[in-house]
Each structure stands twice: as C-alpha cells, then as structure tokens.
Amino acid sequence: MKGSDLFVKCLENEGVRYIFGVPGEEMEDILFSLEESSIQFIPTRHEQGAAFMADMWGRLSGQAGVCLSTLGPGATNMVTGVADANLDKSPLVAISAQAGLGRIHQESHQYLNLAALFRPITKWNSAVASAKVIPEVVRKAFKIAESEKPGATHIEFSEDIAAMEIDGGQPLRRIPVRRPGPDNQALEEAVLLLKRARYPLILAGNGAVRKSTFEQLRALAQHHNIPVVHTLMGQGALLDSDTRSLFTIGFGFRDIVMDAMDMADVVLAVGYDIAEYAPGVWNPHNDKKIIHVDFTPADVYTHYQPSVEIAADIAMTLRELNRKFKDSNYLCEGAWYKPVRDRIIKDIAGYELRDGQAFTVPGALNVLQSIMRGDDLLISDVGSHKIWIGRNFSACCANGCIIPNGLASMGFALPGAVAAALHSPQRRIIAAMGDGGFLMNSQELETARRLNLKFVTIIFNDNDYGLISWKQQMSRGRSTGTKITNPDFKAYAESFGIKGYCPRTLTELKAQLTHSIEAGELSVFEIPVDTGVNQELIKKLEEMKKD
Numbered sequence: 419m420k421g422s423d424l425f426v427k428c429l430e431n432e433g434v435r436y437i438f439g440v441p442g443e444e445m446e447d448i449l450f451s452l453e454e455s456s457i458q459f460i461p462t463r464h465e466q467g468a469a470f471m472a473d474m475w476g477r478l479s480g481q482a483g484v485c486l487s488t489l490g491p492g493a494t495n496m497v498t499g500v501a502d503a504n505l506d507k508s509p510l511v512a513i514s515a516q517a518g519l520g521r522i523h524q525e526s527h528q529y530l531n532l533a534a535l536f537r538p539i540t541k542w543n544s545a546v547a548s549a550k551v552i553p554e555v556v557r558k559a560f561k562i563a564e565s566e567k568p569g570a571t572h573i574e575f576s577e578d579i580a581a582m583e584i585d586g587g588q589p590l591r592r593i594p595v596r597r598p599g600p601d602n603q604a605l606e607e608a609v610l611l612l613k614r615a616r617y618p619l620i621l622a623g624n625g626a627v628r629k630s631t632f633e634q635l636r637a638l639a640q641h642h643n644i645p646v647v648h649t650l651m652g653q654g655a656l657l658d659s660d661t662r663s664l665f666t667i668g669f670g671f672r673d674i675v676m677d678a679m680d681m682a683d684v685v686l687a688v689g690y691d692i693a694e695y696a697p698g699v700w701n702p703h704n705d706k707k708i709i710h711v712d713f714t715p716a717d718v719y720t721h722y723q724p725s726v727e728i729a730a731d732i733a734m735t736l737r738e739l740n741r742k743f744k745d746s747n748y749l750c751e752g753a754w755y756k757p758v759r760d761r762i763i764k765d766i767a768g769y770e771l772r773d774g775q776a777f778t779v780p781g782a783l784n785v786l787q788s789i790m791r792g793d794d795l796l797i798s799d800v801g802s803h804k805i806w807i808g809r810n811f812s813a814c815c816a817n818g819c820i821i822p823n824g825l826a827s828m829g830f831a832l833p834g835a836v837a838a839a840l841h842s843p844q845r846r847i848i849a850a851m852g853d854g855g856f857l858m859n860s861q862e863l864e865t866a867r868r869l870n871l872k873f874v875t876i877i878f879n880d881n882d883y884g885l886i887s888w889k890q891q892m893s894r895g896r897s898t899g900t901k902i903t904n905p906d907f908k909a910y911a912e913s914f915g916i917k918g919y920c921p922r923t924l925t926e927l928k929a930q931l932t933h934s935i936e937a938g939e940l941s942v943f944e945i946p947v948d949t950g951v952n953q954e955l956i957k958k959l960e961e962m963k964k965d
C-alpha cells in the first residue's frame with residue numbers, strides 16, 4: 419500500500435468522520451486514499467473556512483477536528499483558523515501537503531518550511547520524515563491535540579512519502595489517559611477558604627463547559643448558594659435562569675457585574691484561561707484569595723497568584739469539593755449578590771424593541787432569546803455584536819453559546835455553523851455576525867448549500883467595522899478608517915439558492931425569525947442596526963459608577 423493509504427487508515431483509527439479542506443495537486447494521493455475510506459472529505463471554499471470548521475468540530479465533540487491543505491498558500495491560508503483553535507483550547511489536527519523531498523533543500527515553487535510556520539501556533543507539529551513513522555506521528559498529533567488543555571497540532575506530509583509504496587504498517591492503539599485526581603490537602607485548604615469567605619464567587623471559564631464539568635459546578639453553586647460569573651467562553655456552565663448566575667464578564671469596559679467581582683473575597687476559578695480575560699482587570703489590587711481549579715497549573719501572573727492550586731481533572735475536583743461540603747452546614751451568607759443580578763436583568767430587559775424603533779443588536783437579541791430553547795446553539799462571530807451577545811444573551815445549555823475569544827478572529831461563525839450542523843443536525847443553530855465578519859468567509863454558504871445543511875445566519879449590518887469604531891469613539895470621541903459598504907445581502911443569499919430575509923419592522927423580524935428557525939431553513943437574515951446604543955451603554959455605565 420501507499421504511504422497515503424496508511425496515513426488514512428491511521429486517521430480512521432482516530433475516529434475521524436470529516437476532513438475539511440481545499441484540494442491541491444500535492445495532496446492527490448491523500449484524496450484518492452480518502453475516497454476509499456470511511457472518512458468524508460468536504461471541499462470548502464477557503465482553507466481558513468476549513469480550519470474554522472475543524473475548530474468548531476473540536477469544541478462540540480471533544481475530538482480533534484481535521485483540516486487539510488496543499489502546500490504554500492493553502493497552508494498559509496489555514497494559519498488563522500489553526501491559531502484560533504489553539505488559543506481557544508479546541509482540539510484540532512491540521513494536515514498540510516508538502517513538496518517532494520528532492521526540492522525542499524532549495525528555493526522552489528510554492529515551498530515554505532511549514533513545520534517552522536506552524537510551530538508558534540500549535541501545541542506540537544512535525545514533518546513526516548519517513549513512511550515508517552506515519553502511525554506514530556498521527557497518534558501523537560491526536561493525543562496531544564485532545565489532551566487537556568486541548569489545542570492544535572500540525573502534520574506536514576510530503577507528496578513523495580504519500581506516494582511511496584510500503585510494506586505493512588498499522589495504526590497505533592488509542593489508549594485512554596486517566597487524568598490524576600485532586601490532592602487531598604489542597605482540597606481541604608480550598609474548603610476551609612470557602613467556609614471562611616463572606617463573599618465567595620465562582621468564576622467559570624472555558625474549561626468549565628468541557629467534559630461535563632458543568633454538572634459538578636452547578637451542584638456546588640446550588641447546594642451552597644455561591645454565585646457564578648462566566649467568562650465569554652464559559653457561558654452556560656450555570657444557566658442564567660438560575661438565581662445564582664451573574665451572567666458574563668470579559669468586556670473592555672466596567673460593566674454591572676464588576677460590582678460583584680469587587681465585593682468577592684474568595685474566587686473559585688474553574689477552568690479559567692488568562693487568554694479569555696486578563697485577571698488584572700478583575701483583581702487589580704491583587705487582594706482576592708483565589709482557588710485555582712484546572713487541568714493544568716496556573717500561569718505565573720502578577721494579578722493571578724492562587725492561594726490554593728489544584729491541578730487535576732476538573733469534574734473530579736469539584737465532585738470531591740461537593741463531597742467534603744456534603745456534611746457541612748455551610749451556606750453562603752445571604753444573597754449578597756442578588757442586587758447585582760437584579761440590575762443586570764433589568765438592564766437587559768431595557769433593550770426590548772418597540773414598534774417603530776430602529777433595530778439594535780441587544781434589541782434583536784431579546785427577540786432571538788424569546789425564540790430559542792432547549793439545546794439550541796448560538797455561534798457568535800467577532801465584532802461589536804459579540805459584546806452584546808456575551809453581555810445580554812443567555813445560553814440555553816452548556817456550550818449553547820460559542821464565542822471565539824482567545825485569538826478572537828472575525829470570520830469564524832459561518833464556517834463554524836457548517837461544522838455544527840454536520841455534528842448536530844438535530845440542533846437548531848444560529849450563526850450571528852457583523853457585515854465585516856460575514857464577508858470574510860461568506861463563500862462557505864455554498865458549502866452549506868451543497869451539503870444541504872440547515873442553520874440561520876444573522877448579519878447585523880451597520881456598514882462599519884463596528885467594534886473598532888466603538889473603541890475609537892470611547893478613546894477619541896470619533897472614528898476613522900472603519901466605514902465600509904455592502905452588497906444586497908438578501909440577493910446575495912438568493913444567488914446561492916438560499917432563502918434571504920431583510921425584515922424592516924419588529925413584526926416582520928419576530929415572524930420571519932420564528933418561521934425560519936422553527937422550519938429548519940438554511941437562511942440569511944440582514945438586520946440593519948443603529949449603533950448609537952453602543953455609546954449610550956458606556957455613558958449609562960459611567961453614570962452608574964458615579965452613583
């Protein structure tokens with residue numbers, strides 16, 4: 419058999435169902451080997467879209483998503499999506515074809531040192547130097563990508579080795595890795611700190627929604643009346659309908675929830691990544707006692723120096739904390755956090771749209787919130803709408819609202835929805851983005867149409883790179899270099915054979931969104947939005963601070 423046949427057998431052994439990518443001549447042998455396998459190769463319209471699809475597959479499944487590119491520009495196009503997965507702790511294996519070994523020692527057509535290119539943005543990467551090591555390289559790439567904390571790995575695969583005839587060779591066995599349990603002394607110290615706390619608070623990060631960790635977190639919060647604040651990537655660890663939820667933290671301004679963070683004397687940080695939100699913002703005086711619970715030790719950071727550090731399986735750690743608390747009469751002192759929660763809820767409700775008003779992002783989100791339920795999934799892109807989604811939208815379940823926040827790359831949501839619809843065809847999926855982010859990967863609408871997938875794309879259109887404009891307004895009182903123009907998005911969608919909507923009234927917005935989501939359409943909504951609400955929010959929060 420060929421090296422490519424063995425390579426694909428190893429991918430099958432890893433449980434790979436889909437590979438996303440753009441074909442190229444140097445990957446010809448891989449493509450024909452895939453044709454004879456159980457794996458479906460999905461041609462995408464851009465390698466960045468392919469990488470974002472693999473990224474989303476990893477987030478939802480916990481198993482590495484796989485993207486494939488040819489050499490040179492194909493590989494460089496994949497870089498952003500790979501880096502996004504790595505910073506957002508999403509398991510991903512990127513595979514790039516490479517030139518023949520006979521020409522990589524010199525300057526050559528489309529040749530780049532891809533192992534060097536991907537080294538800074540992956541947990542591990544390697545060039546396959548011999549067909550004999552294919553099983554080891556593939557197994558190692560998946561093991562490292564999927565191990566906590568998960569991330570991206572990369573394999574460079576030369577066309578010579580792909581075409582090489584080899585004898586024998588078998589995939590290596592997948593052996594489950596049992597993560598260590600928590601240290602008992604550290605657990606006792608954590609329990610003691612929590613019992614002594616007047617205002618304990620749980621900070622739920624990215625790791626709090628992986629591997630069913632949230633179930634134990636919810637038990638701890640509910641049994642002992644401890645409030646929970648979520649990072650943008652920890653949303654849904656505790657549902658916002660729970661009276662202990664204080665919604666989300668992680669914005670570039672001081673929001674209502676910071677009042678609770680200021681009061682907290684002990685913070686139980688669960689699966690928290692510093693890349694999500696710098697601790698210097700919520701612990702500026704370095705005066706909070708922090709209990710670090712994560713799969714790995716805490717980073718060294720001036721404003722994040724844990725009093726207790728528990729590096730172990732998160733769910734097991736929380737289960738043991740719950741067990742040690744079981745016979746305790748400990749209950750968090752009153753509902754000290756309730757006034758903060760009440761203010762947050764009142765503020766969100768204040769954006770309810772009325773007939774005749776211009777659409778706003780928070781107002782449209784309130785409409786969307788009234789339609790979504792159960793295990794519905796909202797995928798956010800990056801832009802000013804991301805702030806409102808993080809701040810005002812409540813996930814219907816753990817992993818019910820996915821927001822890229824490590825690299826925070828625009829163009830994520832639409833290809834992400836393609837992968838989500840493949841992974842969970844029974845879920846109702848909404849991809850929300852700005853006009854800027856949409857046109858970065860809008861070509862993947864064709865991929866969705868070709869695959870007959872069902873999800874709703876919402877474009878909040880302000881003809882602007884709105885988040886940058888918002889930040890410039892905050893710092894300079896004006897904006898520059900952000901204005902853009904757009905096509906007719908409804909007509910654009912229809913050119914792909916996809917249903918397009920452009921509601922102009924509140925009645926139309928509610929009726930059309932409800933119909934499209936409940937009918938399971940593949941559709942595109944253009945919602946023109948007034949961005950004045952952005953600066954109004956900042957002014958309102960400034961007034962609150964004075965009070």
